[in-house]
Amino acid sequence: MIATTLLAALPPLLPLSLWAPQQAGDEGFPGLGAGRAPKVEIPWNRLYDYGELLAHMDRLVAQWPDFFSMEVIGHSVESREMRVYTLNNPATGPAESKPAMWVDGNIHGNEVQGSEAIAYLAWYLLENHGSNERVTELVDRAAFYLLPSLNPDGRDRWFEGAHSASSSRTGPQPVDSDRDGLFDEDPADDLDGDGSIVQMRKHVPGEGTHRLHPDDPRILERLPRDSDERGDWVMLGSEGTDDDGDGRINEDGVGGYDMNRAWPSLWMPEHVQRGAGPYPLYWPETRSVARFILEHPNIAAVQSFHNMGGMILRGPGAESYGSYPSADVRVYDELGKNGERMLPFYRYMIIWKDLYTVFGGLVTWTYEGLGIMSFTNELWTRDRNFPHEEQESGRGFAAFYEDRHWFDDKLLMGAGFVDWKPYDHPLYGEIEIGGFKKDVGRVPPTFLIEEMLHRNAAFCIHHAEAMPEVTIEEPVVTELDGGAKAVDVVIRNVRPIPTRTAMAASKKIGVPDVITLEGEGIEVLAGGVRTDRYRPERITLQEREPERLLRESGIGGRGELRVRWIVAGEGSATISFSGEKAIDVARRFEL
Secondary structure, eight states, rough: HHHHHHHHSSSSOOOHHHHHHTTTSSSOSSSSSOOOOOOOOOOOOOOOOOOHHHHHHHHHHOOOTTTTEEEEEEOOOTTEEEEEEEEGGGGOOOOSOOOEEEHHHHHHHTTTTHHHHHHHHHHHHHHHHSSHHHHHHHHHEEEEEEEEOOOOOHHHHHSSSOOOSSSSSSEEEOOTOOOOOOSSSOOOOOOOOOOOOOOEEEEEEEEESSEEEESOTTTTTEEOOOOOOOEEEEEEEESSOOOTTTSSSSOOHHHOOOSSSSTTTTTOOOTTSSSSOOOTSSSHHHHHHHHHHOTTTTTEEEEEEEESSSSEEEEOGGGGGOOOOOOHHHHHHHHHHHHHHSTTOEEEEEEIIIIISSSHHHHHHHHTOOOEEEEEEEEEEEGGGGGOOOOOOTOOHHHHHHHHHHHHHHHTTTTTTEEEEEEEETTTEEEEEHHHTBTTBBBBHHHHHHHHHHHHHHHHOOOOHOOOOEEEEEOOEEEOOGGEEEEEEEEEEEEOOOSOOOOHHHOOOOEEEEEEEEOOEEEEEEEEEEEEETOOEEEEEOOOOOTTEEEEEETTOOOOOEEEEEEESSSSSEEEETTTEEEEEEEEEEO
């Protein structure tokens, strides 16, 4: 009786169709909680090792074989595949015929979430094509070249081995750091076997440099160096022992190389820029990427995903380079400032001026050497931990760790910290081992990963939407004396990125844009670019081949080009535009 009464009081059940998973023929996944499941389910609340990451990418290939393909462009130092995935709608033309965006991530091994950002971007575009108008338009007119991990060796080492937040940044390369004739023989050691390299501390009553925090004994405060007060603790550095018996701890760890210091733009040797290698593009990973990018001149935008700090970075990497052309800076500023609004707590910054000097960086090479608008995003920022609080600078390490512990205790239930525990060290005797695990501070907590990925994918989409798009307006034909005719046409670039950046034009990188007029029975007598929209006689004529006008400076962002030809003859004619970084377009008309 009670059960019957309760059932009668319940609201009517929703139709079963509203609870059913997506069926074949549904519109797809719009990216909103509208009850339609994506075709490929990928949990975005975790990070993946290299094999798992590629498996997810391959699932996307299997689901959309016409739109998404894979090729191996080379191999890493440890022989892992360097895979580039191409996202393109073949119904609107081959990828090489469209403006394209190159996206890479994880150039530093421990900066892992850049790879997930790329996987999310591919997934989001594929799932929403056909159901979201903006995504559909972008995927139909542009292509994407996606390299999930530029440093798969460092990535797998960070996932599989015992590390701190800072280790496994580079690719592994033996180095004799302590100059004893041996290589990498005294790295940090995971003494307690928990998979993270944490810290060591020792209790030395009245003889130490640190004291326990009055409110949290997990935190050590350094005493002022000019104080006569002595503490009861000393910090002993990262977890480890004297593996080579030379009386020092962790002084010869795994050596490496830094692939974000190895590109041709302002490259400097090792004694100036550590990790650069013996010459630019020395490492097989960098050579593979450089070869691919050079073989694809249609790349009009570059995005490189790094790890932490909440930054949208552009070059120059060093003050000595000088300034970028003002026309390109205007585009950078528009995209970067929009990015600051799309990505809360991120700052749009110039690498050398607002961060530090980087010689031989990837995105400085793709812009300075190839003329491609390029950004580096540093993905995670700890400001996301307390979005309602303004972070104060200069609070010191103790306050920094207070905040970190508060977040870990209240939101992660303490899962990020290894509590201090005693250990009998062969050199130091009785010590304690403890500290934050390798992923704390380096990557987002699981519940914030998807937001970070989506916002950065949206910034990529914003950048890609800015790639050049050219239109040709209806030509205007004017009868002239002597039977000749003037053909005037306006050719527009409706997007913010120019068809040829000012950098590309100034260095003559790539090939100029080409505007042609042709038609059977039509002779082009003269042609050039008008310099005044109201005075057709003001024109810069091209000396040779007037039917084929070359435009080294391209068409500016949201700019227009006014072209005039003087022709003889009549019949059908075609005006065409061709450029490396925009889809070729043509317009037919009658003379």
